[in-house]
Amino acid sequence: MPGQASPHVLSSIPLAPDPAHRLGIGRSAEVFADAPGRVLKLFVEGSDPEAIAAEFRAARLAHGQGLPAPRAHAVVAHGARTGILFDRVEGRSLLRHCGMRPDRVMLGFRSLALLQRRIHARSGAGLPDQRAVLREGIVRARISEGARTAALARLERLPGGEALCHGDLHPENVLVTPGGWRVVDWQKAVAGHPAADAARTAMLIRFGRVVDGPRAAATAAPLRALVAFWYTLCYRRGPGPRVGLADIRAWTLPVAAARLAGRIAENEDALRAEVERLAAEAA
DSSP, X not given: OTTOOOTTBOSOOOOOOOGGGEEEEOSSEEEEEOSTTEEEEEEOTTOOHHHHHHHHHHHHHHHHTTOSOOOEEEEEEETTEEEEEEEOOOOEEHHHHHTTOHHHHHHHHXXXXXXXXXXXXXXXXXXXXXXXXXXXXXXXXXXXXXXXHHHHHHHHHSOOOOEEEOSOOOTTSEEEETTEEEEOOOTTOEXXXXXXXXXXXXXXXXXXXXXXXXXXXXXHHHHHHHHHHHHHHHHHHSSSSOOOHHHHHHHHHHHHHHHTTSOOSSOHHHHHHHHHHHXXXXX
16 A cells, blocks of 8 residues: 555556456455456455555465465555455355255354364464454444443453454355365454454354355244354364363353444344343343
């Protein structure tokens, strides 16, 4: 970006993204095919430059420590928009890979838990502090003042850490490719405690989409709860330092509360009700 001296940052590129080359679009960015083997993740105008830089740093940190993250090459500017050049990854999301097949759900989420254990075995040194990020989110969360007070009080009693935490690991941020799994969207990565990151993934599974298709609506809530339980069990039994169920549960209130500071596509009311319930239990 302008004014930065990093050799991986370009001030501008002669690029005019062709809509015909667009591979995907989300709330915060579009993804375009770029040079052979690369893609450009072009963020919407007005995106926070520091958030983009944070994703670049985190993706490079993960890739540099041998994790299955696409290599980030450079931060680039195109007019009023900023983007990141990544290696291209061909695949479909874990969400779509699992679909409504119970066998794929069981195996897929077990593998997701083991992959998260691999991530947590790496260092997050240099990334934002997890507890500070959660504290800021809780302060801005759309919850009652009583729940806010309870979440902040709980957070202050929990330990910090230096483990690499993805911060947003869920089935749509994992791509299943012929060469193995790839983890994308490292924008929320932090240095912190593994149990907090596991709690966030369990919360995202429980209050987000796990299955897709017309049959999903009637069974979505109980299925999400079941899959979140299975994922948590697999994570606890995975290799690495012991993380108990009590450790993960202790982080659920502050993690879920902080989630309500951001944009939520669905299930916000259900998540808020869970936060209020947990806060009442903590009182």
